[in-house]
Amino acid sequence: MREKKTIVRKQKAPGKGIKLKLILWGSLALLILLTAAFAPYITPHDPYEQDLGRALWAPCREYLLGTDRYGRDMLSRVIMGARTSVFSAVLLVLITTVTGSVAGTVCGYHGGKLDTFLMRVSDVFLAFPGMVFAIAAASVLKGGLFGAVAALALISWPKYARIVRSQVMAIKNAPYMEAARLAGSGTVKIIFRHMLPNIAGPVVTTAVLDMGTMMMEIAGLSFLGLGAAPPAAEWGSMMSNGRSMLQTSPWVILAPGCAIFLTVMIFNLLGDTVRDLLDPRQRKKEELPL
Amino acid sequence: MKKYVFARLIQMIPILLGITLLSFILTNLSAADAVDIMESNQGIAMSAEEKNELRQELGLDRPVIQQYAAWLGNLLKGDMGESFVSGQPVLASFLSRLPATLSLTVASLLLTVGISIPLGILAAVRQNRFPDYLIRFFSFIGNSLPNFFAALLLIYFFSLKLKIFPVMGSAGGWKSIVLPAVTLALAMASKYVRQVRAAVLEELDQEYVQGARARGIREKRILFFSVLKASMLTIMNLLALSAGSLLGGTAIVESIFMWDGVGKMAVDAITMRDYPVIQAYVIWMAVIYVVINLAADLICHYLDPRIRLGQEGAQ
Numbered sequence: 001m002r003e004k005k006t007i008v009r010k011q012k013a014p015g016k017g018i019k020l021k022l023i024l025w026g027s028l029a030l031l032i033l034l035t036a037a038f039a040p041y042i043t044p045h046d047p048y049e050q051d052l053g054r055a056l057w058a059p060c061r062e063y064l065l066g067t068d069r070y071g072r073d074m075l076s077r078v079i080m081g082a083r084t085s086v087f088s089a090v091l092l093v094l095i096t097t098v099t100g101s102v103a104g105t106v107c108g109y110h111g112g113k114l115d116t117f118l119m120r121v122s123d124v125f126l127a128f129p130g131m132v133f134a135i136a137a138a139s140v141l142k143g144g145l146f147g148a149v150a151a152l153a154l155i156s157w158p159k160y161a162r163i164v165r166s167q168v169m170a171i172k173n174a175p176y177m178e179a180a181r182l183a184g185s186g187t188v189k190i191i192f193r194h195m196l197p198n199i200a201g202p203v204v205t206t207a208v209l210d211m212g213t214m215m216m217e218i219a220g221l222s223f224l225g226l227g228a229a230p231p232a233a234e235w236g237s238m239m240s241n242g243r244s245m246l247q248t249s250p251w252v253i254l255a256p257g258c259a260i261f262l263t264v265m266i267f268n269l270l271g272d273t274v275r276d277l278l279d280p281r282q283r284k285k286e287e288l289p290l
Numbered sequence: 291m292k293k294y295v296f297a298r299l300i301q302m303i304p305i306l307l308g309i310t311l312l313s314f315i316l317t318n319l320s321a322a323d324a325v326d327i328m329e330s331n332q333g334i335a336m337s338a339e340e341k342n343e344l345r346q347e348l349g350l351d352r353p354v355i356q357q358y359a360a361w362l363g364n365l366l367k368g369d370m371g372e373s374f375v376s377g378q379p380v381l382a383s384f385l386s387r388l389p390a391t392l393s394l395t396v397a398s399l400l401l402t403v404g405i406s407i408p409l410g411i412l413a414a415v416r417q418n419r420f421p422d423y424l425i426r427f428f429s430f431i432g433n434s435l436p437n438f439f440a441a442l443l444l445i446y447f448f449s450l451k452l453k454i455f456p457v458m459g460s461a462g463g464w465k466s467i468v469l470p471a472v473t474l475a476l477a478m479a480s481k482y483v484r485q486v487r488a489a490v491l492e493e494l495d496q497e498y499v500q501g502a503r504a505r506g507i508r509e510k511r512i513l514f515f516s517v518l519k520a521s522m523l524t525i526m527n528l529l530a531l532s533a534g535s536l537l538g539g540t541a542i543v544e545s546i547f548m549w550d551g552v553g554k555m556a557v558d559a560i561t562m563r564d565y566p567v568i569q570a571y572v573i574w575m576a577v578i579y580v581v582i583n584l585a586a587d588l589i590c591h592y593l594d595p596r597i598r599l600g601q602e603g604a605q
Binding site for chain 1: 309313430431433434435436437438439442443445446450535538539540541542545546553556557560561568575
């Protein structure tokens, strides 16, 4: 079936230019990560230094992106914000990938009551609008940015658990699994040596694709005042604080807004490229959790 | 058929019980006390005894399960209690906000469908050619734009600069719904264009399309009668999911545009620990969840003859 289809429809040769794309988007993403890592050393001004004498200056040579209402340099705050926003997104993706994969592997490999229970729980999480859950959890946890990350982790793991579970179940009884078992490999060895390398592709793809979404969600919670608290430089809360100045000094919104937009876009492009690379025939069905 | 719908509605009861109990426990876990919050909200200083009295009056001193049972008993009588913050009956204030969310849901879904289906089909038919690239480019941008940024950009250009639409609130008649609906539709349409494109492409690959072409049926007819109908299945399922989360209120968009819907109500209630309002909202979410899933099933049932005729295994 599949082979026939590719003959019938004209398709571009896969792999062409993908490596180039990977290098391009990968290095841009790396640049953002490095900016985040070295943020305190590359800001032109102190991102927290207030000076009301230069409040709400429009972008100029000294302050390339202008200043906010306390006279803080927007460029420096955007750079510092990269640290908060990007690192919290990375942390969030790591937490959800690991917990989701563990849950998914256990469910897929063992099955039984635990599987049924965890899958019902994940059904509930997948069915309800995540953001509302996250808002409730973030306000209960009250831990600022970390609370927001924990809240989003709580609602995001089921997606990974689903993907990993279906993958594990698909390859659990493959001949080479039997072979490994017959060769005397224990459960742990089978999972780590034979299973995880084989299911890593879709998980990595989903994780990279999720970076952008997660970043937007963290920024969204901060925008609602449930994430990073002022005066911390975080893109979402910077935009929320600048709302009232939209008419008079739009740069206080535009600078962090464009920073989120560009970062999310680069990670999305990287995610698409990784998917094309690992998964030429786009496993659409598995990417949709429902 | 009727039996099926009835069974599904019966299934709602355990879901409702579970979800309301869960939210009861969750809200009780939070460190802040509702009475303390009421005090700070209303700005009246209360003595410790007064606070304790109030706690007793509201039943907050009792164990969670007892509070839950009392609440459930009242609910069966149609009484959802009064808001801790405003003192108004919860049910009435909830119902008064529902139309705002409903109209926003309908408007943004219509926009989404109106944008994404034609563009998705166009992109699929012109696969890997200019219109396809252009549509995918814009869908990419829409996917990377956080909705609060999109909302602020729209406000900046259309309300503050061009002064076409009001900045916020719902007093401006139909004009006031345009910006929030567009904000929501931008993100959804960007996502759906890709899905519609993928669904149509997959359908175009099917053998029956080859067969139809071989029989000399016109391409347009194949596209609009067979392919589109078959791809509707995927799209309908997605739309049902989106409708579900839209009906739950879009906290961020509603609060930016000061749109007085249930999403904004929920966020306000959550931050103020207004338990009765939170409970009402949770019930609403559970009802939406069940109804939307049921509706999606019924639509699929209607659209897909394989399901309708009970030949799921047949190719």
